[in-house]
Amino acid sequence: MRSSGRRLAAVSLFFVCSALLCLPFADIALYPVEPWIELQRMALGLLHPDVHMWRLVLPALAQTVAFALLAVAGSALIGLALALVFHSRFVRLLCAATRAVHEIFWGLIFMQVYGLSATTGLLAILVPFSGNFAKVFAELLAQQSPLPSAAVARSSDRLSRYCYTLLPQAWPALLSYTRYRFECALRSSTVLGFIGLPTLGFHLETAFKQGQYDQAATLLLVFFALIGTIRYWFRPRYTLLYLAAAFWVLPASAPVESSAWLFFSEDIWPSAVRNGNWSEALSWYHHQLFSVALPAAVDTLLLAQLALVLSGLIALLSYGWASSQLAASGVRHLGKGLLLVLRSTPELILTFLFLLLLGPSGLPAIIALGLHNGGLIAFLLAKQSEQLVLRNDAARGLNRYVYELTPRLYARFVDLMLYRWEVILRESAILGLLGVTTLGFYIDSAFEEIRFDRAALLIVVTALLNIGVDSFARRVRRYCQVATLAQQ
Structure with a gap:
């Protein structure tokens, strides 16, 4: 136990020191x-939300939920199927x-390929969520007891053993994770409005850009209420x-004349x-990698x-x-409300607000990501x-916090920090859509200039960067044995 504690301390010190080393280069x-006038307008908008825009809010709210629900339903089924063959290296990759x-x-x-359509919105959530579901479902299934398998005939195929021994044991955990991913999908569905899909995010971005903070306040309050009341309005039996x-x-969706091939x-x-x-192709890739992708990847990291x-x-x-x-009791309700706001507000919206207040740099993105992910981790803790x-x-009191709860x-x-590391990296990349010079800034510019070759290359670089960080985080997790310690 003492050795494990030293490892946790060493890893924590490593991350703190690495952040301090990053400061001079970030x-x-x-x-x-002069943010004070803008802050005053925001405060007035928050105190006097536009309650007469329900005709705009209701369709956007319904479509936000529709994208999230359909994408999660499809990706959960795909993830459940992929979890059966997750031992395959090809499937894992x-x-x-x-x-x-x-x-x-x-x-x-x-x-x-599909234009600004419902198909685009559904696939944008379904594809990455399928990978998440497959990974987590496979991990949950691997944690189940192998003893029930002994009661199944040896001639039974893998699918039968999967359905009759592992799934029943893991079912509560699978449902719990699916509910969590549904909340994540609601945030993703909202954020897709920033690229034009008719969800709450589309109207939020429009309201903020036009300075209509009363409308922005209404949309944010509706979104917080949507996230905070999931357990009341979503009943699994009515799925x-x-x-x-x-x-x-x-x-x-309007018909689009395009070819995926x-x-x-x-x-x-x-x-x-x-x-x-x-030879010209190698020269092009060399220029894009070392003049564009590498500096952007460093800034993102x-x-x-x-x-x-x-x-x-x-x-x-917190x-x-x-x-x-x-x-x-009173303080706890206020604390839970604050964490609900922090974890529910998409990082793009938080970054947009801080850019208005602090100017165009990476600082607003760092603060926004810290608040959003810190609120989520604090909620789980x-x-x-x-x-x-x-x-x-x-x-x-303080002694209980310092000597009893925090050590345990x-x-x-x-474990949560290592899991969120790769997520924060992905979120850092997309903040380039707001002008922060991460990989997303150059990807968005490439799409706007219809330079799909550059966009594809930068997306591949982004994926490889995330895969590398995720792999390193898994190694650190095994080194610290955090999964075992967290269950004790």
């Missing part, structure tokens, strides 16, 4: 802005590649009814490759590393305010802290 400049690319980038890809209604409310076989390849001029450490700091400092083990059994003579939760905290 773009965290403060620009002279395929799932890693799909989940390494953010939903917005998938949306930009499918938009070139088939919800799915039928979701198909009905999907936006109508043409896009993937020609458009994403540079002209030198299509013409067979390999710097931003993600700083945001990761900030997330951890925020989580450790989880106690939402835990019944530390906070009184607070929830787990309430399940801990304390002695009757356990310390109280620390392995789980490190």
Whole structure:
């Protein structure tokens, strides 16, 4: 146990030191802005939301839920099937590649084939979520007891053993994770509005850009209410009814004359490759990799590393305010409400707000990512802290936080941080859509300039970067034995 504690401390020190080393190279400049008038307008908008825009809100709300529900239903089924063959290296690599690319980038890809349509929105969520479901479902199934398999005939095939021994044991955990991914899908569906799909995010971006903060406040309050009341309005026994209604409310799509084969076989390849001029092709790839992709990847990593450490700091400092083990009832409700706002607000929206207040640099993105992910980790820590059994003579107040709860939760905290590391990196990349010079900035520019070859290359670089970080995080997790310690 002492050795494991030293390893956790060493890993924590490594991440803190790496963030300090990143500080001199990161773009965290403060620009002279006058945010007070804008802050006053935002505050007035929050205090006086536009309650008369329900005709605009209801269709966007329904379509946000429809995209999320249909995509999660499809990706959960695909993930369940892939979990059966997750032992295959090809399947593992395929799932890693799909989940390494953010939903917005998938949306930009499918938009070139299917246009601004319901198909684009569904596939943008379904493809990466299928990879996530397959990975987590396979891990959950691997944790189940092998003893029931002994009661099954030896002649039974793999599918029968899968259905009759592993699935029944893992079913509660599979349902719990699916509910969590549905909340994530609601955020993803909202964010897809930033690339033009008619979800809440589309109207949020429009309201913020036009300075209509009363409308923005209404949309945000509706979104917070949507996330915070999932357990009340979503009843699993009515899932088939919800799915039928979701198909009905999907936006109508105009016919698009495009060819997926043409896009993937020609458009994403540079002209030198299509013409067979390999020396010119090598020169093009060399220029794109070392002049564009590498500097952007470094900026993305710097931003993600700083945001990761900030997330951890925020989580450790805030989880106690939402835990019944530390906070009184009134304070706890306020703490849970604040964490709900932080974890529910998409990072793109938070970054947009901080860009208005702090100017164009990487600092707004770091703060936004830290608040969003820190709020999510704090929520999970607070929830787990309430399940801990304390002695009757356990310390109280600050001593309980420092000497009782935090040490017992620390392995789980490190586990969550390592899991969120790859997620923060993906989110750092997409913040380029707002002008932050990460990989997403150059990907978005390439799509706008109809340079699909450059966009495809940068998306591949983004995926490889995420896969590399995810692989390193898994090695650190095994080194620290955080999965075992977190269960103790």
